[in-house]
Every structure is written in structure tokens, then in C-alpha cells.
Amino acid sequence: MTRARVPTGLAALVLLTSAVATPATAQAPPSPPDYTVTVDPDRTGPSINDRMYGVFFEDINLAADGGIYAELLRNRSFEFLPVDNPAYTGLTGWTTGAEGGGSGTATTVDDNARLNERNRTYLRLALASPDGGRYGVTNAGFHTGIALTAGARYDFSVWARTDAPDGTPLAVTLHDPNGQPLGGALTRTVRGDTWIRYAGTLTATRTTDAARLSVRAGGTGTLRLDMVSLFPRDTFKGRPNGLRRDLAEKVAALKPGFVRFPGGCLVNTGSHHGYDAASGWPRARSYQWKETVGPVETRATNANFWGYNQSYGLGYYEYLQFAEDIGAMPLPVVPALVTGCGQNRATHDEELLRRHIQDTLDLIEFATGPVTSTWGGLRAEMGHPAPFRLTHLAVGNEENLPDEFFANFVRFRSAIEAAYPGITVISNSGPDDAGVTFDRLWERNRATGVPMVDEHYYNSPTWFLQHNRRYDDYDRAGPKVFLGEYASQDNKLFNSLAEAAYMTGLERNADVVRLASYAPLLANVDEVQWRPDLIWFDNDESWGSTSYQVQKLFMNNVGDRVVPSRATGKVVRPQPITGAIGLSTWATSARYDDVRVTAPDGTVLFEDDFSTGADGWTPLANRGAWSVVDGGYVQSDTAAQDTLVKAAEIATSDYDLTVRATKLAGAEGFLVAFGVKDSGNFYWWNLGGWNNTQGAVEKATGGGKETLLAKPNAVTTGTTYDLRISVRGTRVTLYLDGQEWGSFADDRVTEPFAHVITEDRAAGELIVKVVNAQDSPATTRIDLAGRRVRDTARMTVITGDPQEQNTRSAEPIQPVTSTVRGVGSVFTRTFPPNSVTFLRLRTR
Structure with missing residues (x-):
């Protein structure tokens, strides 16, 4: 008898199950497999959009300021005000202090000496240090402090003016909470009573996540400061006013086909300032893209839907630039003047509606227009004379008033298609996967020939395991689906397995589902409004959730076309409600x-x-x-x-x-x-x-x-x-x-086993994707219907305890890639419990 080599580790879990016999040895017939996967040789599957999977960015969970936007100071322009949040003052994020016997007072004011009309509030220091010493302010950044790396350089800038006839000496220092220096001091002399930008570079001498930045001045008189900024020199791709490198690199590693921005709920919130006592949250304005472009010091600060202020330093130009940097298609979402996200209000202001429609046309010009156009010229001034490749734009988000929304949507769509016929205008289907609003919006979308509809839903893992076939019965000739937001409601591996099982159904229906993005993308562990989230971070660290690992596996192994196949095996039947x-x-x-x-x-x-x-x-x-x-x-x-x-x-x-x-x-x-x-x-x-x-x-x-x-x-x-x-x-x-x-x-069966097979023609490979979201292994017979493949394959497996999650302290759920043998036109493989397995098979 020939003895097979006994594999160890992960390979032992996925060992090809086979019986070896000789003429002198009789064996019992092998047990039937738990599942079978059979390719259909008589059908051709749909092609897969090469941008099918993307990412959705919204400034939630401090995703922008204090997150992917690399600015290290909080409330840098002193615009945090009680009108936005009763806990705010113009000095939120700042403390006052003196050194060397200096003294003075600090107030935030909005008067005719302001920096500009959008950046209205500034800091006024009344200095009283005629005999030396300094007085000023200190910023602790976000949460625990400013993160510094020893030897790294940090770019400081401030806009300042003074009424002191001989100028005002200014000192900028990095230090720890006890005042001990963390880098050399930067000194400048502010001269003249007009706004001038002063800048310099500081080098950190120690690594810490709890640094402070102090800006202090000597002498007497009135010193005015605004737009106090500290940026790491080492941003993503080295861009000024750029992105935090580790977070941007994690997004780029997904290889997303598109970036949907600037958000969901914060896009379609109301159009008035004020504090809503009933909800306890700011009455935020909808996102105004024109306030986010041009020189950063001219941009507004906005109270967003999620209860905090956003600086607009990360604006439309930066979103478009980031999408281009990572090879993704930009997909902006503009407000439709009908508030969703549980607010249910419509704006009946014809002048306001016309302005927003024109703003949308101007947005497209900003992204794609020639440098001789008004907004294309501004793009060129900002450093990008070539047009960005904008082909899709969504109007509205999670609208709960379907008829009011659709009346506005038709106006937007008509104007966009008349001026820019190459733009795909995307509608939506409300906040849920089903229901009266969902049905009504789909009815309106179908009736008017909308090309694509944005669906959103966040559900339990069981829902995802019960709805793998959701899109099987969608009208193939109707509007295509953009699944703009979806996730299973937690961050454990079991949630990720349920999402993975569902994604096999998205790919199987790639002729209907053309775009899909998990949401939300980013979450600061110290500022969470919503979970689950794909990438987590604090001031100096970041880590991918278990869903990040699953999404990355799918997004990096899509394929060009679906290979039709079917599966048979065990399912879980529904139980009575007791x-x-x-x-x-x-x-x-x-x-x-x-x-x-x-x-x-x-x-x-x-x-x-x-x-x-x-x-x-x-x-x-x-x-x-x-x-x-x-x-x-x-x-x-x-x-x-x-x-x-x-x-x-x-x-x-x-x-x-x-x-x-x-x-x-x-x-x-x-x-x-x-x-x-x-x-x-x-x-x-x-x-x-x-x-x-x-x-x-x-x-x-x-x-x-x-x-x-x-x-x-x-x-x-x-x-x-x-x-x-x-x-x-x-x-x-x-x-x-x-x-x-x-x-x-509630009678749907639960399908813990799911699969899809796609073809990567450029690589000459079939990709067999199998999800086993249950506690028992799944022995599976795979029949490729005569397709000849090599007997070795590259296999990637994500598996572990279904209740495990990746955290700041440990990331136990990681993909493991190996080479396996024994594959062929027909083969049997045992997939581990609670696993996602991708097999890349080279075709002969």
C-alpha cells in the first residue's frame, strides 16, 4: 500500500478527501459529500463590472477630522460654536496659558477683522508681557493627544496679524502634557495688521501619541490668529493638505473600483443651522460642496449630522484626488432637498431647488470641465488642470418621502442629462431592503427608466444567510442596482462570513448588481456613532476588522465573468416563533x-x-x-x-x-x-x-x-x-x-454554505469561492464540467472562532495563502468550519 504524506497545519484542515486502495485491499464506499458544486456547461454567466466593489466614505465616527484627514489639531480655525453644539465654544480643543511670567487674555470673536466670510471666527490675544514671557494657547489634538514619530517632520502654519508697531514675536513648540519639549521651537515675528500666513517645520524628537502644540506670543498689543495647522509631512503620496498615510493605504489595498462620497445622512440633512433640543443633536446643514474647494483657509466649518463639526479641509478636490490616486472612480452624492435618515422633511423652496441643481451642474464642471471654464479653472488653480474621470453621480440618500423625492430627482436628472449626457444619474430606494417606501421608489424608478438605483440596508447575519438569492428574480432589463451601503450588524467573524456568503449572490447576479460597497468605512475607536465599521483606528494605529479582510479578499479576486454553477446540500429550516x-x-x-x-x-x-x-x-x-x-x-x-x-x-x-x-x-x-x-x-x-x-x-x-x-x-x-x-x-x-x-x-431557510465561481481571463484562472458559515466542516464535491485545470491551486483561507474580532490589541483573523494539490476537473475538498476559501485554479 502506498502511504500518503500527512499534511500539517492549515493544509490538514482542507485536505483533499480521497481513498487510496490496491487490488489486495477492499474499502468501504466513501461517505457522500455534504455539498456538491456543479458547473453548468450550457450557460454563459454575466460579465462582472471591473469596478463592481468600491468603498463608501462618510464623515461619521470621526472619519475625516481626527481620522483620514491628516490635520493634527482640533478646531484649528476656532469655529466650534454653541449654535452647533451647546458644549462647544470657540476655544473647544484649546487651553490658554503663559510661560516666563507672560500674561494676557484670549477670546474668540467674529467681527470685521475676520479672515474671510466663510472662516469668520478667529482668536484674539490681548498681550500684556512688556518685560518678557509669553502668553497663548495649546491644542491637544484629538482625544489622547497629537501623535508624533521620532525624527518625522511636521508642517506648521498660521494666519496672523498684529497691531504692535514693532511686530509680535511668536513661538511654536511641541511638548508632552507636562511641558517637556518634544522638538525644537519654531519662532516667527508677526508684522502688520493684515492677515499673513506664517509657516515652518518642526521635527519630533520622541515618539508619542499624547503631544501638545503651543502657540505663544510675547510683548503687548492685540495679536489675531486663525487657521492654526499642524500636518505630518509624511501624508499619503506626500500631498499637502493630505491624508493620513496608514489609513489611506489600507483603503488603497482594497483596490476599490469606486469611492462614494461625501456621505449618506450628512448629505441630505436640513438646510438650516440651529440646535434641535428634541433630538439632542445639531440641526446640521446639508453638505455644500462649493464651501469645500479653493484655498483651505476660505472653507467653511459645518455641523454635520453625526453630532460634531467637520472642517471641510477634506473637500471635493481631495476626494476626487484620492479616488484618482487609488485608481478608483469618483461617485459623489448630492442632496435632493428631501431629508431622509428618519427626518422626513421636504424643502418646497423653488429658488433653493434651482440653486442646488445648478450647484450639481457646477460640480460636474469642476470635476470634468476645461480649464477655460469657471469651475474647471478653479480645479486647475488647485493643481489639477486635467479633468477627473467622473461618470456617475447620485442624487439623494435614503429618502423616506418617495413622491416628494422623486419630483426633485426628475428635475436634477433632466438638467444633468441635458448638460452632461455621459453622466449616469443614480436614484435610490430609501433606507430599508423592503417595505412601502422601498416598493414605491422602485415603482417610480422603473416607470421612468432610471439607469441605476442605490439600495441600503444593515441587517443581522441571519438575514444575509437567508437572502443570498435576493437578486435572482430582479428584472434583468430594469434599473441596475448600486448597493451603496450594507453590512451585518456587528464586527465579529460570523458577521463577515454572512457578508461573504451574501457577496457570492451579488457576483452571481453581476448583470443586475453593478456596484457594491460595505459601509461605513472608518471609525475612530474613541468616537463611535455607528458600528460595524470596516477599518478602525486611534491617533497613531489602525487595524482592519474581520470584514475588512473578507472585503479585501473579494475585491482583489473578482474575475471578469461568472461561471454558472449550482450547489446542493444542507440548509437550516425555520422554526416556530416561541x-x-x-x-x-x-x-x-x-x-x-x-x-x-x-x-x-x-x-x-x-x-x-x-x-x-x-x-x-x-x-x-x-x-x-x-x-x-x-x-x-x-x-x-x-x-x-x-x-x-x-x-x-x-x-x-x-x-x-x-x-x-x-x-x-x-x-x-x-x-x-x-x-x-x-x-x-x-x-x-x-x-x-x-x-x-x-x-x-x-x-x-x-x-x-x-x-x-x-x-x-x-x-x-x-x-x-x-x-x-x-x-x-x-x-x-x-x-x-x-x-x-x-x-x-418569517419562513426563509438559512443557507450557511454559499459559493460562486468566476473566471479571471487575464490570469487564465478559475476562482472557486466557497463560504462555510457553520460550526461543522463542509465536505464538497466540485465538478467543473470537463474544464481542464492544473493539479495545483493557490488557496487563501480566512477562518477562526466565529465570535472573534480584530481589535487594537490583536488581529487574529487574517488570510492564509498556500499551494494545494489534488484539484482537477472533478475533485472533493473539505472546507473548514466558519471559513471563506478562495481557490485560484490555473486552466490548461
Whole structure:
């Protein structure tokens, strides 16, 4: 008998399963494989857009200032003001101080001495140091401090003016929190009472992430400062006003086909300044691209949707330049003057609409126009006389008012196509993967022949494993899909496996899904408004999430065309909806009463009228203020979110839950839960959600939620509603005041095994992509239908504990590449549990 060499390590996990026999040895027949993958020789698959996978950038989670934009100082232009956030002042990010006996006062002012109309607020120092010493300000950068690398150079600049007749001596230093120097001092003398830019370079003497920059002046008189800036010389590609190199390189390593920018929700927020007391967030303006171009000192600072100010130092020119630098197509998104993201307001200002349409035409001219044009000339002045390659532009983002949005969209589209017929104008389908708004927008998009529709959804990993075939039934002749934002709702490997399984379906339907980008792209670990995120960072380190590794694997191994194939094997069947019942609120005070669960024959399984208290209810979220008041169960905290409490354990598959609910105060309505397993696994009927604009049924799995049913809905304060939830196995019907409100069936099978095969013609390779998102190995027979391939292949595997994630301290989930033997036109391979495997097979 011939003895095979025993492989070790990763190769042992993916060993080709085969039986070796001689005429003298009888063996039992091999066990049947768990799955089969068979190529269809009679069909030709769709070609894959060479820019199919891209990245989506939004200034969320401090992604720009304090993130990929390399400026090291916070609030460099003193524009953080209480009108944007009550916690802000013009000196946010700064502290005042003196040395050597110096003294003075520091105030931020907006008067006729300002630097320019967009950069209005500046720092005024009244100096009182006639006998030596200095007085000034210190900036600690973002969070822990300024990150410095020993030996690296840092470019400082400031705009200044003084009324001192002999000038004002200025000293700039880098130091640690205790004042110990971290580099040589930079000195300049400010002369004249007009704004002049002063600059110089500092070299760090020590590596730290907690440095400070001080700007102090001597003498007497009034010194005015604005646009105090510190940039590392070592930016991405060495560009001034450039990008943080490690973050930009991680994005570039993905080899994205496009960059969607400047955001989602921050694009289509309202058009007025002010502070919204109800939401607790700034009432931000929509993104104004013209305020982001030209000399950086002339650009505005904006209060964005995510609760902080953005400097616009990273503007449209820098976005276009970055896309070009990494070989990606720029894909800007412009506001449609209909606010989405749960705000649901439309602007009915004809003059404002016309201005935004013209702004969009001017944007295209800025990107593509000749240097003799107004905006093309500005692009040339900024250093890029050649046009950028702009071919796609999206109007609007996650619109919740479909008809109002579409009326505006048609106006934008007509104007763009008339002036620039080569631009593909992209519409959208709202904030969810299904529902009344989604259906209405798709109806309007199809009816008017829109070329491409932007879909967004964030769902649980189970949703992604249940919807691999989502695009199989889309109209092949209808609008193409731009999947502009999607992610599974956490950052663990299991989430990434679910996304990977779903991506095989995107590729299989590459004739429908032409563009796709995971979102969001970046997150500062010290400033998180949203998760999951692809790339995480702090002041001086960055790391890719498990989804980053999966996205990179797909984006670097796309292929040119799909090879049609089919798979057979095990799936997970749906189970009846059982578990506890629950009550909750979200930024709302509400009263619940007369809770009852009955079997179809009328047998009472649970009831509580709270006449004797609420001892049967257990808090799951430990938030809110629950108490029995006048015979009802009341949650009285209007600020608390997700206040879930549960009761009973309903083991039967058929039952009816009834409850009376009254909104007492607050922003939203009611949350009535059923099928509750724990705080991360349940269903709830959400009435008056999304700032009292929409009702929905949401399913939480592993902490992530997906929407099963959604429609417009509002709840009236003080009105008592009769709610009934009728559960029959996996089908649920909901009744509001005796009338059927909606129904759904949660009966999809879960497919933990997914695959796709593509062809890379330039490399002469087939790429077999297999995802095994389950705890058991998947022995798989692969039949390439006679295609001849070499007997060795390059294999890349991502695998590990499904609950593992990459963090600042460790990145355990990494791809491992090796060479394997034993492949052929027909072969069997065992794929590890919880794995993504790419096999690149050389064709003969």
C-alpha cells in the first residue's frame, strides 16, 4: 500500500478527501459529500463590472477630522460654536496659558477683522508681557493627544496679524502634557495688521501619541490668529493638505473600483443651522460642496449630522484626488432637498431647488470641465488642470418621502442629462431592503427608466444567510442596482462570513448588481456613532476588522465573468416563533395595560392587568424607569432608549398577544415584543418609530436587527391603542384597533454554505469561492464540467472562532495563502468550519 504524506497545519484542515486502495485491499464506499458544486456547461454567466466593489466614505465616527484627514489639531480655525453644539465654544480643543511670567487674555470673536466670510471666527490675544514671557494657547489634538514619530517632520502654519508697531514675536513648540519639549521651537515675528500666513517645520524628537502644540506670543498689543495647522509631512503620496498615510493605504489595498462620497445622512440633512433640543443633536446643514474647494483657509466649518463639526479641509478636490490616486472612480452624492435618515422633511423652496441643481451642474464642471471654464479653472488653480474621470453621480440618500423625492430627482436628472449626457444619474430606494417606501421608489424608478438605483440596508447575519438569492428574480432589463451601503450588524467573524456568503449572490447576479460597497468605512475607536465599521483606528494605529479582510479578499479576486454553477446540500429550516413577550420604549414615555396571551381556543396562557404590581416582569436592557402607576405599567423616562422588559415564556407555536398602549410623552411610540429569547434575540412591533414617522416589525438576532415589515405610521400622544399580535408558527398578523395592520411570514431557510465561481481571463484562472458559515466542516464535491485545470491551486483561507474580532490589541483573523494539490476537473475538498476559501485554479 502506498502511504500518503500527512499534511500539517492549515493544509490538514482542507485536505483533499480521497481513498487510496490496491487490488489486495477492499474499502468501504466513501461517505457522500455534504455539498456538491456543479458547473453548468450550457450557460454563459454575466460579465462582472471591473469596478463592481468600491468603498463608501462618510464623515461619521470621526472619519475625516481626527481620522483620514491628516490635520493634527482640533478646531484649528476656532469655529466650534454653541449654535452647533451647546458644549462647544470657540476655544473647544484649546487651553490658554503663559510661560516666563507672560500674561494676557484670549477670546474668540467674529467681527470685521475676520479672515474671510466663510472662516469668520478667529482668536484674539490681548498681550500684556512688556518685560518678557509669553502668553497663548495649546491644542491637544484629538482625544489622547497629537501623535508624533521620532525624527518625522511636521508642517506648521498660521494666519496672523498684529497691531504692535514693532511686530509680535511668536513661538511654536511641541511638548508632552507636562511641558517637556518634544522638538525644537519654531519662532516667527508677526508684522502688520493684515492677515499673513506664517509657516515652518518642526521635527519630533520622541515618539508619542499624547503631544501638545503651543502657540505663544510675547510683548503687548492685540495679536489675531486663525487657521492654526499642524500636518505630518509624511501624508499619503506626500500631498499637502493630505491624508493620513496608514489609513489611506489600507483603503488603497482594497483596490476599490469606486469611492462614494461625501456621505449618506450628512448629505441630505436640513438646510438650516440651529440646535434641535428634541433630538439632542445639531440641526446640521446639508453638505455644500462649493464651501469645500479653493484655498483651505476660505472653507467653511459645518455641523454635520453625526453630532460634531467637520472642517471641510477634506473637500471635493481631495476626494476626487484620492479616488484618482487609488485608481478608483469618483461617485459623489448630492442632496435632493428631501431629508431622509428618519427626518422626513421636504424643502418646497423653488429658488433653493434651482440653486442646488445648478450647484450639481457646477460640480460636474469642476470635476470634468476645461480649464477655460469657471469651475474647471478653479480645479486647475488647485493643481489639477486635467479633468477627473467622473461618470456617475447620485442624487439623494435614503429618502423616506418617495413622491416628494422623486419630483426633485426628475428635475436634477433632466438638467444633468441635458448638460452632461455621459453622466449616469443614480436614484435610490430609501433606507430599508423592503417595505412601502422601498416598493414605491422602485415603482417610480422603473416607470421612468432610471439607469441605476442605490439600495441600503444593515441587517443581522441571519438575514444575509437567508437572502443570498435576493437578486435572482430582479428584472434583468430594469434599473441596475448600486448597493451603496450594507453590512451585518456587528464586527465579529460570523458577521463577515454572512457578508461573504451574501457577496457570492451579488457576483452571481453581476448583470443586475453593478456596484457594491460595505459601509461605513472608518471609525475612530474613541468616537463611535455607528458600528460595524470596516477599518478602525486611534491617533497613531489602525487595524482592519474581520470584514475588512473578507472585503479585501473579494475585491482583489473578482474575475471578469461568472461561471454558472449550482450547489446542493444542507440548509437550516425555520422554526416556530416561541419565547417570552416584552414591552419597551424608545425616547418615549408610555403606559401599558391589560396584557394577555391566549391560545387559539381561548385558553389564557398569561395575563397581567398590573392591579397587584409588576413582579412578573424582568428588565433585559436595564434602562428606563418602569413602575406601576394607577393600575398601568409606565415607562416614564423620555430620554431612555431600548427599555425592554419581558414576562412569561410562551412555548406553544400558536398564540395571540393583546395589550393596551398609551403614549404619554416623547419622540416615538410603542415597542411590543414577542418571541423573546434574550436582549439580543427577539421580535418587536415598533409603532411610531423613526421620530414617529414609521411602523415596522423588527427581528433581532445576535444583537443585530432586520426589518420584516414597514409602513408609514404615527402615534398620537394621549390616545389608547388596542394592539394584537397573532402568531401561527412562523406567520404573524398584526391588528391595530381591531383592523389588520400587516402580516409577514418569517419562513426563509438559512443557507450557511454559499459559493460562486468566476473566471479571471487575464490570469487564465478559475476562482472557486466557497463560504462555510457553520460550526461543522463542509465536505464538497466540485465538478467543473470537463474544464481542464492544473493539479495545483493557490488557496487563501480566512477562518477562526466565529465570535472573534480584530481589535487594537490583536488581529487574529487574517488570510492564509498556500499551494494545494489534488484539484482537477472533478475533485472533493473539505472546507473548514466558519471559513471563506478562495481557490485560484490555473486552466490548461
